[in-house]
Amino acid sequence: MDFEFPEDIVRAREKAAEFARKEISSKKALMYDRQEKFPDELKKKAFEYGIVDYTNPWSMLVTIEELCRADPGMGIAATVSLFGAEVIMLFGNDSQKASYLGAVQNGSKMMGLAVTEPGGGSDVAGIKTFARKEGSKYIINGSKMFITNGAIADFFVMLVRTSNPEDGKRHHGLSTLIVPGNLPGFSRTKITGKLGVRATNTAELVLNNVEVPADNLIGEEGKGFYYIMTFFNISRAYVAAQAIGIAQGALDRVLEYLSELQSKGASSSITEEIQMAASDIATRIEASRLLTYKAASYLFQFKPNPTITSMSKAYAAETAVFATEKALEITGYSGINGDLERFFRDAKIMEIWEGTSEIEKLIIWRNLIREARGGN
C-alpha cells in the first residue's frame, strides 16, 4: 500500500497552491465576504490556469483542498460552476452532453443542482416541485431553496416529481430535468445574510408554469432519486475536500501565529494545552484525508462505497468546525481580526450541505446493519 500520490496529482496540488497564492488574498477574501459577491474574475482565471477539470477527479479533489485552504468562500466559488454536471455525464444522452457539458467544462457557462426545497432539506424524497408532462414538454411548478449558483447559473439539473407513487414509496416518481435559468415563469432570488461562504451565490428558485422540452429529461422518468443519490456520493467526496481545506487553512494560521510567538521569545505562553489542541487539529485533518482519499479511491474506480463516503464527509465536516473553533480560541484577537473568523463562519456549512452530519451517520448505520444482517 502506497500512501503517496502519483506525480501528476502532486503537481496538480502544487499548481492549485500556486494559483491560490497569486489570486487569493486576505484582502480580496474579506471584500467578497463583506459584499457577498461572487468572484467572477477568479473563476475565469481558474479555468484559464487549467486547474478546474472535473474529468480528472483526483486533481480536482486536491485542487479544491488547496483553494479552500487559502479561502473557503473564494475556493468553493472558483470550483463549483459545474455543480451537478456528473448527473448529465453519467445519465444524460449524447445530445445533452454535447449541448450542456462542453460550455460548463470550459468555463463559459455555469450550472447548478436544484434539489432542496423550502419544506425539506435532508428529506430528498419529500420534494413537492411537480413537472406535469403535456405532449412534448414538461410544465414545472414549485420552488427550490438554498441552491448554489442559483441566481447566476445558466441552467440547472433539477429534481422534480413527475408522478405520485402508487406504491407509497416516495422516492419513486421523481425525475431529473435540465432547466435553463432564463425561461418565462422562472424567478430567482439571491439569498443574502449567510453566516459564511458568502462569496458563493445561493438563491431561492420559484417555478410558475415553467415549460421545458421533454427532451430535457435526463435518463429515465422516475429514476431521478437514484441519479441524485449517485451524484451525492460523488459530491460528498468533494465537500469533504472543501472541509479538509478549511481545517488545514485554520491549522496553517495557528502554526504561523505560534511560530511568531516563539520568534518573539514568548514560547512560555504556548502552554501544553495549546500544543495539544494544535496536535488534535493536525491529527483530525490527517484522519479526514485518509478517509476522504479512501472514499475517492473507491469512487473514482467506479465502485463507490457510500459508507466510507458518508464517513469521510461527516468526519471532515466536523473536523473543519472543530479546527476553526480551536484556532480562534488559540489565536484570540489575532485570529478574530484575521482570516480565521471567516474560516470559522465558513466551516459550519460543511456539516449542513450535501447531507447533514446526521444524514451521513444514518447512511452509515443503515449500511452497517444491512451488512451485519447479511445484506438484507
Added chain:
Amino acid sequence: MSIEEQDILRSAVIEFAEKNIANSAVSIERAGITDDLAAALAAQGFLGAALPAEVGGAGIDRQGYAVILKELAAYSPSVSALVLITGSVAGKLLKKDGLLGKIATGEEAFAVSLWPATDGSGDAGELKISGNRITGTRRYVIGRPGGCMAAVTDDGKLVLVKSGFTLSDEDHHLSFRGLSYSVATVESGDYEVISSNGKETMESILSGMDLEIAAIALGIARGALAKTVDYTKVRKTFEKPLKDYSTVANNISRLMSELRVAEVALQASGDLNETEILMLKTHSTDLAKRATKYSLQYHGGYGYIEDFGVEKFYRDAVGLTILLENQAADGMRLSKEVFGEKSGYL
C-alpha cells in the same frame, strides 16, 4: 434581589425586548443599535441599571443586573453587551459625574478597548500621549460611536479620550455586530488619565465581570435553545417533526438541563463566592458554544442565514470568550482556586 423580584424584573425585560428588539434583531446586526433603541433602554432604566442613582442610574443590585443582561442577550447579545460596557466598564472606570449620567441616559455614547487585558498579544495599534493631546490608533474597540472612549495607551496609562477620535469598522465581522468592534483613530484628542496602571485596572474590570459574562452566555444559550425547541416542533423531516427524533430531542433536552441548572445558580448568585461565580462563568460560556452549535445544526440551512436569528448566537458565543474575557487568565485563576496555588501555566 429576591427570586420573586428577579422574576418580576425578568417579565419586564422580556416585555421590553419583545416590543423593542424581537422584530428588529436582524437590523440591529446589520446596521447597529440605533439611538432610539439606546434611548428606550435608558428610559426603561436598563442601560444604566448598574449605575448609581446619583448619576441617573437605576442602582440595581448584581442579581437584578444579571437578569437584565441575560434576558436581553436571549434576544440580542449586542444589546446586552451595550448594557454591560455601560454598567461594568463605564460605571467602574468613570467618575460619578455628569458624563456618566449622560452615558446612563444614552445621551453620550461610550466605547472601550479592553486591550491588553483580554489578549495582550494582538496588534492593538499605537496610542500615545504627547503633552495635553493624545494621538494614534487603538484597535479592539467595542461600543457606540460618537462619544467618549476608554483605552490603555502604549505607555500603560488608562485614559478617557473625550474628543478628536473616530471609530471605523475595519476589524472583524464575527461577533456583536450590533455594536461592532472597531479601530479608533485618534487625531489630537482631548483626554484625561483615569489610571496610571492601565493594564491592571482593565484586568480588574474584566475579572469583576464574571457573573455578568455568565449571564450573557446563559442568555445566548437560552435564546438559541428556545428557538430550536420551537423550530424542531414544527419542522418535519421524513414526515415527522424533528423533535421526535431521539438524537435531536435528547441533545436539546440535555442542553436545556445544563442551562436550567446554571440559571438556578445565577438566580442564587448572591450566595455564591467569587470562585463559584468564576466556575459558573466557565460552565456558561462553554454551554453557550455547544448550545448554539446544536441550535444552528438543527435549523439546517435556515440556521445558516440571519433571518432565523440563530447564526448570531453561534457567532457571539465564540466572540464572547475572546472579546469580553481572557480565557487563559481565567484558566489560571480557576486552577489556582482548585489547587490552592499557582497551577496550569506550563
